[in-house]
Amino acid sequence: MTSAVLAPDGPAANRRSARGGLPLTPVSGLGLGVAMLWFSLLVLIPLAAVVVTASQGGWGGLWQTVTNEQTAAAIRLTVGTAALVTLVNIVMGTLIAWVLVRDRFAGKRALEILIDVPFALPTIVAGLVLLSLYGPDSPLGVNVANTRAAVFLAFLFVTLPFIVRTVQPVLAELDPEIEEAAASLGASRLTTFRRIILPSLTPAIAAGAALSFARGISEYGSLVLLSGNLPMRTEVASVRILSSIENDNPDSAAAVAVVLLTISFAVIVVLDLVQRRVVRRG
């Protein structure tokens, strides 16, 4: 306080936001009740049924099912390929988002639409689509049908939008002035990207990667026509579950399903932690 005059002006800035939402009224409470009942009947109880069915044989039974040679191979292939595809998506998805946000050229709009195609296209059609370019009649002469490459390709296709669509809005909000400031301080483009841009994108990339991985390990439809579902070679976890269901063996179907659910939740939780950490540090 150097000034002797205590000027009384009250700026309206940093007004505390007092309201966090309305308390439930009888009508909205009833609405919430109905919604929760529906959600439980549709999602929560059925998923609980999967877990309960899987645990009926005890830990031993569960372990035996998932360590069955063919099942274990399917789980390994699924998780491994999903992880690999997610890594590719981290690089390509970020790159695509970058080009879509920062570059301007004719046909960019068409690329925007292409990104969303895998999201809206029925998975069985996706399989057929890939088969037409990478199958036996390939105009490129590349035939990956019934190989592990087909699994990789199918995962790559169906998970395409996730990282692009989570990174894009964050990148668009990123102030170009920050990059200019870094450049004016002598940072090279690469340094600017690594030290300034990448850290701000990490939470979005992590969120997209979680979605991408979860989508990958749960994929079924696009593989039906493409991978041939060869046991021990191209059979994925979802196909194992389906054949257990068809063989009237819901217990082992549920066991594999629980493994899939557990892995995808674990990945979501881990990547959520990564996000929070980065946010807290940033």
Add this chain to the structure above:
Amino acid sequence: MSIEIANVGKRFGGFVALDDVSVSIPAGQLTALLGPSGGGKSTLLRIIAGLERADTGRVEIDGVDATSLPPQKRNVGFVFQHYAAFKHLSVRRNVAFGLEIRKRPKADIRNRVDELLALVHLEQFADRLPSQLSGGQRQRMALARALAVEPTVLLLDEPFGALDAKVRKELRDWLRRLHDEVHVTTVFVTHDQEEALEVADEIVVINEGRVEQIGPPDELYDRPANDFVMRFLGPVTQLGGLLVRPHDLQIHAGDGKPAAVPGRITRITRVGFEIRIEVTTNAGQVVAVTLTRNEFLALGLHDRASVHLTVAPDSPTVATTSRPRASASASLAASR
């Protein structure tokens, strides 16, 4: 159409927004709720409107207990700081909204809306969307919309807070004139003491969830109840143990009367017609004095000159020790 607020309390989690507040707001007048941000004045206004529910106490509007009435049953007009314009409706439909809800005949609605648009000078903008209006026009539309339903009371939450200084001043004069025409009991929230002093018939000073003082502008300015009100309503400086307004200090060249405080001029700043002088007393206290240009010239003052200071007769002063330290520092923080 008076409003009675009795023993109202409100908490948000651990934060006490209002602490046992009782105010009675007289009918037909323009009342300002004045205080620093976060002091509870907006919460009180929202409780009157029913947009917030008080934890304790009672609210009576026009003699009717409104404590547990939902907002749509209170017949209050509420004007929001950021206008809350219905973005998908034209200006006309915005103003007509409350009447349409009340299922008034179409022709009546039309006439009433035309009348109101004329009142707020927006006739030629009737078919525009809010996004095509300026901030001041949007705020006038919001006011017309609130007045359309002929509310028992009109409540305005920092109505001019989001506008730039010039528009703000215009709307302030206009609100005063409008009120003189319409005469609806009006309560507005502001953190700007000049706005409150200029427009209101009655001012309620609220700080830290409590009412500090209630009264007409002159009374508040001339007889502040405590140092918070004194500080909040205008610039103050300290002379010895007294808070006093810099323009209520008299400055005498050379050696003066025995009661005067001796000192030396340490800085002179001219801001337009006003001369701000900093005097360091012999006790080492830095005191601010403001003079008009003519007074300054008549006294022939210059830097480093020895002077004496006295408080002009009948000027409001408050002893700085009249309140616990904690509150005094809070009011300082609020004035930053």
Add this chain to the structure above:
Amino acid sequence: MADHSRTTGTRVGGPGPVRHLLRLVVTTYLFLLVAWPLYLVGRNAFADGFVDLTAILTDPDVTHALRLTVVIAVAAVMINTVFGVGISILLVRYNFPGTRLLNALLDVPLSVSPIVVGLALVLVYGGREGWFGPTLEAAGLQIIFAVPGMVLATVFVALPLVIREVVPVLEELGDDQEQAARSLGANALQTFRRITLPSIKWGVIYGVVLSLARSLGEFGAVKVVSGNVLGQTRTATLVVEEKYLNFDKGGAYATAFLLALVAVASIIVVSALRPKEDR
């Protein structure tokens, strides 16, 4: 999904050569992964002119499947729209314990394999051994291997889509306008119909279009719960599989083409509408 491109003026991804290289890499990648294969499906569908398309459209089993697909998708979208808009408003505007948990649970269907969805529904609603199935069947309501189960499966997989579109719009909108409506005398229903719904209209429309695309194309979950009975519970996506495996590639490509057409049209509709609303 969103057209998030924002014109950032001349500040682009680097000096000329790098920018062009990146552009080339991205374009080639998308061309090889999506555009070219998609084009080939169209070409294969019309390899013999309109013969294949005419054949499937005159096959009563296929037209039945198409009709069934549409009926199921429309029912699922209606359910998800009502549920989605309702739960979004509850989540954004109201304060109740467990909001965060519910928020997380609502995204679960996105990361559950369609086969697991089917399995989960069979375990609960299966007529023979399900938790509730036998009771429901005794009451005359068959769910699994019937249309209700197929609707349930479709609702499950498309559940989060409307919510994910509407929640951000509601948050962005804030509750000022709703409060203003309340203070002007509107009750909850009037406020919703006159103020909230018109304001979130586009969010709801995107959600509906995306859900429709997803619902028309659901395959795995429906396959498990449908029993895939020709002329009864076979949907369009199941027709594609069946035709292809039975060496009727023309029929498979023609049906796939129809489904792809709807999917691509949905995306184009959404991306054409959205930028107008964003500003």
